[in-house]
Amino acid sequence: MQRMVSFDSGKMPTTDTLKAALIQKYGANFTAYPDAFTLQWAFDEEGKALPPPNKPVSCQGILSQQGYPGTSEVPGGPFAPYHPQILDSYLGIPPASPPQQQQQQLVTIMRGRCSFILVTAQIAATSEGTGAQMTVTISELPEDLRDAFAADAYIRQAANAQSNQQLNNAQQQAAPKF
């Protein structure tokens, strides 16, 4: 989830105030990278603070919702059901591709996956030392990975079941009358 707060001019807190509030909320074990206004924390899945993530913090983004299954963007409007998109793989690995190619794609997907909950806070600082905007993003990365693989397995299983049913139907189907 992501939260973005913008402050009206004249009501902007200082960056120090914002940082202090963030530290109070998420703890002192953070990494400031690549600048002093981008702060990152790591937690395990029980909510326990972990040591600060190593620099550079290079966790891959979330896998879930890639392709926005079942939805498509309506020009000028919000995401809404449009032409339902039929996915044959949640992870974007076509089941019909050769096994070696699937393995390579899997390695690419797994590269840079972090195994902790990542909290990232970004402060848009002004030259006066105030913060014009603050964005906080919290990603449950291990859950995301588990969910994506579970969804992929589900889709493949469903596709296999459907395919088995189709084959079964075809085998029982009589030819048309010639």
Next chain:
Amino acid sequence: MTVRNIASTLRRENRILIVLVLVAAGFAGLRTLAQTLPAGLPAAPAGGINAAKLPDTNGVHLGMTPDEAQAVMKGLYPGNELKIYHAGSVTGQTWVSKLMGAAADTCNNQCDNEMQVYFSMLPSPVQVISISRQLIMAPGKEPTLDTTVASLRQKYGKEAVSNGGVMAWVYDEQGQPINPQGPSNWSPAQCAGRQLGFKPGEEGAPTPAMVVSDALGPTPLAQQLPGLIRDLCNHNVYVQVQLMLTSIQGTPVVHAINMSLSENSLGVRDAVVNQQYFDAQAAAKQQQQLKNAQQQKAPTL
């Protein structure tokens, strides 16, 4: 009755007489010409065509009369699913030229079931010379390739040609399977679906707008004959089936089927005989016009 009226009546009666003479001459000529079918064209089988012996699809046989074919087609395509086309000749006679059946949509435009039946034309006996059929299977109703091929072989026998989803059969005009040979660049799979001498006509009741006055187009028959005789496809009876395939887990299934059946020997024979008739009719008309002109007195000068 005035002199002018008498003259007009006589002219009208003359015109009727001329037409009757032409029609009689034409049909008499046709009989004569039918006996002198150019050498090299496929001869009609002794005893004529027996439609029941010729291949069929869904009960519509090559060689059937319009009434026979219509009866079957009405059962397959009831109500307004069947459209009937007519054509007419200069003698005022009309014939059923084509039947088109298209089944009502039952699968949200995802399947199709259509059939077209083409007839030879007057003054030859009107008979089915060609049939086309298109089937697109509804999703989940696709039979396997094996099932389909087995069913086709059960119906038409062992195919003469099978290549890339195309199967073809060849029969003689008695309905016996044959396997004609030709040059290496010729295949019986190219021959089914011909409609030589066919005229499409128009849907609905016959109207004068559909008048047909040739069978083989404007090129003189003498020029066309060598090619018609040489073309191997103009001999015998052909069935061709094209299977459009998809695959489920590597098992080929049939998504769509295109079928063509044609009695090409009958088609070419009728087309040539009919063209000879039209040529004779045109010549007789020209002769009559010349005769009329020769008997015509010059106006009072």
